[in-house]
Amino acid sequence: MTEKTAITPATHTAPPARFSHGVRKGNILQVAGQVGFLPAVEGRAPVPAGPTLREQTLQTLANVEAVLKEGGASWDDVMMMRVYLTDTAHFAEMNEIYDAYFADLTVPPAARTTVYVGLPAGLLIEIDAMAVLG
Amino acid sequence: MTEKTAITPATHTAPPARFSHGVRKGNILQVAGQVGFLPAVEGRAPVPAGPTLREQTLQTLANVEAVLKEGGASWDDVMMMRVYLTDTAHFAEMNEIYDAYFADLTVPPAARTTVYVGLPAGLLIEIDAMAVLG
Amino acid sequence: MTEKTAITPATHTAPPARFSHGVRKGNILQVAGQVGFLPAVEGRAPVPAGPTLREQTLQTLANVEAVLKEGGASWDDVMMMRVYLTDTAHFAEMNEIYDAYFADLTVPPAARTTVYVGLPAGLLIEIDAMAVLG
Numbered sequence: 554m555t556e557k558t559a560i561t562p563a564t565h566t567a568p569p570a571r572f573s574h575g576v577r578k579g580n581i582l583q584v585a586g587q588v589g590f591l592p593a594v595e596g597r598a599p600v601p602a603g604p605t606l607r608e609q610t611l612q613t614l615a616n617v618e619a620v621l622k623e624g625g626a627s628w629d630d631v632m633m634m635r636v637y638l639t640d641t642a643h644f645a646e647m648n649e650i651y652d653a654y655f656a657d658l659t660v661p662p663a664a665r666t667t668v669y670v671g672l673p674a675g676l677l678i679e680i681d682a683m684a685v686l687g
Numbered sequence: 688m689t690e691k692t693a694i695t696p697a698t699h700t701a702p703p704a705r706f707s708h709g710v711r712k713g714n715i716l717q718v719a720g721q722v723g724f725l726p727a728v729e730g731r732a733p734v735p736a737g738p739t740l741r742e743q744t745l746q747t748l749a750n751v752e753a754v755l756k757e758g759g760a761s762w763d764d765v766m767m768m769r770v771y772l773t774d775t776a777h778f779a780e781m782n783e784i785y786d787a788y789f790a791d792l793t794v795p796p797a798a799r800t801t802v803y804v805g806l807p808a809g810l811l812i813e814i815d816a817m818a819v820l821g
Numbered sequence: 822m823t824e825k826t827a828i829t830p831a832t833h834t835a836p837p838a839r840f841s842h843g844v845r846k847g848n849i850l851q852v853a854g855q856v857g858f859l860p861a862v863e864g865r866a867p868v869p870a871g872p873t874l875r876e877q878t879l880q881t882l883a884n885v886e887a888v889l890k891e892g893g894a895s896w897d898d899v900m901m902m903r904v905y906l907t908d909t910a911h912f913a914e915m916n917e918i919y920d921a922y923f924a925d926l927t928v929p930p931a932a933r934t935t936v937y938v939g940l941p942a943g944l945l946i947e948i949d950a951m952a953v954l955g
Contacts, residue, residue, distance in 0.1 A: 555821060557763070559795030570782035571789040572799035576766050578819045579714075580847075583767045586800030629825070632844050633851045633951075637802050641941050648838035655839040661827030665840035666854030666949045668905050669939030671803030673775050681800045683767075685846045687823060689955060691897070693929030704916035705923040706933035710900050712953045713848075717901045720934030771936050805937030807909050815934045817901075 555579045562619035564592035566599045575620035577686075582624045584682040586637070587616040588672070606643050606677050610650045613680050621684060628655070630684040631663040637670045637679040647678065689713045696753035698726035700733045709754035711820075716758045718816040720771070721750040722806070740777050740811050744784045747814050755818060762789070764818040765797040771804050771813040781812065823847045830887035832860035834867045843888035845954075850892045852950040854905070855884040856940070874911050874945050878918045881948050889952060896923070898952040899931040905938045905947040915946065 560575030560582070568574060568585070575584045589609030590599040602612035617634075621627055638647060644667065655662055663682070672679055694709030694716070702708060702719070709718045723743030724733040736746035751768075755761060772781060778801065789796055797816070806813055828843030828850070836842060836853070843852045857877030858867040870880035885902075889895055906915060912935065923930055931950070940947055 555819075557766070557794055557819075568799075569778075570799070571786045571792070571796045572768065573795050573797065576795055576798050578764075578766060579821075581766060581819055583798045583817070585767075585798035586802070630846075632825070632846060632849060633853075633949075634840065635800070637800075641939055644837075644941065652839045658839070660825055661841050661844055662839045663841065664844050664851045664853035664949070665836075665838070666903070666905075666947065668854070668947065671775055673778065679800065679802065681767075681798070683851070685823075685825075685849055689953075691900070691928055691953075702933075703912075704933070705920045705926070705930045706902065707929050707931065710929055710932050712898075712900060713955075715900060715953055717932045717951070719901075719932035720936070769934070771934075805909055807912065813934065813936065815901075815932070 560620050560624040562623045564619050566590060566593040575624050577624045580686045582626050582684040582686060584617050584620045586679045586681040587613050588676050588679050589613045601675055606646055607650055609677050610647055613678050614654055617680055617682050626684045626686050628658060629660045630686050631682050632685050633683045634663045634665045635681050636665060636667040638667060639669065639672050639677055641669050643677065694754050694758040696757045698753050700724060700727040709758050711758045714819055714821045716760050716818040716820060718751050718754045720813045720815040721747050722810050722813050723747045735809055740780055741784055743811050744781055747812050748788055751814055751816050760818045760820050762792060763794045764820050765816050766819050767817045768797045768799045769815050770799060770801040772801060773803065773806050773811055775803055777811065828888050828892040830891045832887050834858060834861040843892050845892045848954045850894050850952040850954060852885050852888045854947045854949040855881050856944050856947050857881045869943060874914055875918055877945050878915055881946050882922055885948055885950050894952045894954050896926060897928045898954050899950050900953050901951045902931045902933045903949050904933060904935040906935060907937065907940050907945055909937050911945065
């Protein structure tokens with residue numbers, strides 16, 4: 554029996570419902586949908602890193618990475634990224650930020666799907682990730 | 688060679704196309720997107736449990752659970768839930784229902800991503816799930 | 822240590838950002854979101870197979886299949902398909918095309934989730950897939 558463990562980085566606000574920011578079981582690690590919230594401050598509601606796509610994308614990637622690290626993984630282990638944007642006009646800029654962020658990756662980058670959905674007011678991007686370790 | 692098996696709960700209508708309600712191969716079980724349809728009645732088109740978010744969310748969760756059980760899994764094994772809503776105004780109520788539904792879970796809850804999409808007329812929620820067994 | 826390898830069919834245009842059309846690690850193969858672009862032509866921007874749902878669906882499925890094959894897998898190994906459409910009115914026609922495409926499948930078909938999202942102008946469908954080999 555392999556144990557399923559919750560991954561909760563210290564930087565993260567409590568999830569707004571009964572789900573985990575990440576779970577790991579055996580060699581599979583799933584990161585829940587992350588948005589551009591700044592590191593949690595006790596007693597304060599979650600606050601986005603800023604109103605711009607750049608600020609939110611970088612913070613969202615940092616939040617995904619925090620879950621990966623807390624779960625013993627790194628970007629090298631990520632198989633799939635799901636990127637949810639709210640506006641097709643954001644695709645080119647998001648890709649620029651994404652490419653710069655992953656410029657130093659020395660293994661093949663993850664597969665990715667990008668689609669355009671609704672998100673809560675003020676949020677421009679959400680990303681989740683699935684990693685296979687080992 | 689590990690066999691891929693289809694999972695078809697007796698309560699489910701036939702899928703509207705050539706896909707399986709669930710598939711299992713080795714220790715991975717994938718549940719297809721479930722909506723709030725009531726248990727199938729021979730010769731009747733699928734009918735949602737009701738027009739409200741509460742009715743549809745509870746029925747959708749019951750439908751996901753039916754696939755998990757038929758595949759030899761339980762909520763304890765679920766790594767990821769994808770929740771598709773049609774209206775950001777439904778987030779808080781869905782979370783309340785979700786939290787109550789999973790109140791008795793004794794293992795870490797699954798990761799989750801919630802985004803807002805279009806669904807066929809009359810449907811307010813769709814959920815799929817990925818489980819790792821063993 | 823299992824290696825993560827990128828899967829890049831010769832028919833594919835370079836991804837528009839730092840992601841892989843497919844990745845494989847151990848027995849898991851993830852296909853990135855594919856759209857209905859024709860096989861790449863050096864020096865030409867990606868061109869959809871045509872304006873219709875039929876043309877784009879068949880080309881998208883061919884593009885998913887190209888990644889599967891290049892990664893040593895086939896439709897038989899696919900556990901999950903995610904189908905993104907832009908219009909609920911396309912569901913019935915997409916299912917017809919989907920069913921005909923998979924008519925000869927001799928193993929249980931993959932699970933599937935279909936939701937309605939925004940896609941870049943001119944694109945009507947996007948599909949990604951996750952396979953478990955062996």
